Amino acid sequence: MTTPPRSPRLLVLSTVVLAVCGVALLAVPHGQEQPAPGSSPVSVTGVPSSAAAAPSATAPTIAAAPSKPSGASPSPVVPSALPPHGEGAAGDEAIQQSLEASWPADLPAADERELLTTGRALLRADVTGVGREKWPELFPHSPAVAPAFTAARFRIQAAIARQDGRPNRAVVHLVWAGMDRGGTFTDLRITDWHFTRTTTKGAPAWTPQPRT
Known part of the structure; x- marks a missing residue:
């Protein structure tokens, strides 16, 4: 039994149908690949989301001001805040204000007054x-050692008393001017006197320590 030959029209129709199906399959988009874990997704504009999360360049940065540790030495006196050399007593107030601003008070008022009085003396x-x-214990060789400066041309320009690392220790920081016995006058000299708090006859007192 022989198979009748296929109609040419049927062959053409089958070819067209297969071609249409092939085009339709090519037009269907494949499933999008999911990003790997930990990778940065991409926004619709093509810019990584990590860039969008970055802080604005104009946003202010807040930084904590460094605090001065207890017992730290005073900051150097700012030259621009000081009067010129040779200004005289008229410039002493500016030096005092500069000292107080650079090293805020940290002692009771009564202790500060006592320390300043003793430190100046x-x-x-x-x-x-x-x-x-x-103070014979502090000046054991006096009067054998002659003083270097004359009393008539000596002046304390500024002074502050502050804690010196611990509550029972203090330092008096002094700025002064004077003329030596050679006739040379200088100002803005700096001297520190250190004290410890002791109890004498039942009463607390600040005792000066020998200078080294």
């Missing part, structure tokens, strides 16, 4: 020799 005794007999 010690500086005068050390520099000019006046009053050294009050």
Whole structure:
């Protein structure tokens, strides 16, 4: 039994149908590949989302101001805030204000007054020799050692008293001016006197320590 030959029209129709199906399959988009875990997704504009999360260049940055540790030495006096050399007593107030601004007070007012009074007297005794007999343990060689500066041209320009690392220790920081026995006058000199808090006859007191 023989198979009748296929109609040419049927062959053409089958070819067209197969071609249409092939084009339709090519037009269907394949499933999008999911990004790997941990990778940065891409926004519709093509810019990585990590860039969108970056802080704005104009956003202000807040930084904590460094705090001054207890017992730290005072900041150097800012030259621009000081009067010129040789200004005289008229410029002492500016020096005092600069010291107080660079090293804020941290002692009770009564202790500060006591320390400043003793510190000023010690500086005068050390520099000019006046009053050294009050502290024989600090000036054991007086009056054999002549003072370097004259009392008439000695002036304390500024002074502050602050804690020196611990509550029972303090330092008096002094800025002063004077003329030495050679006739040379200089100002803005710096001297520190250190103290410890002790108890004498039941009463607490600040005791000056020998200078090294």
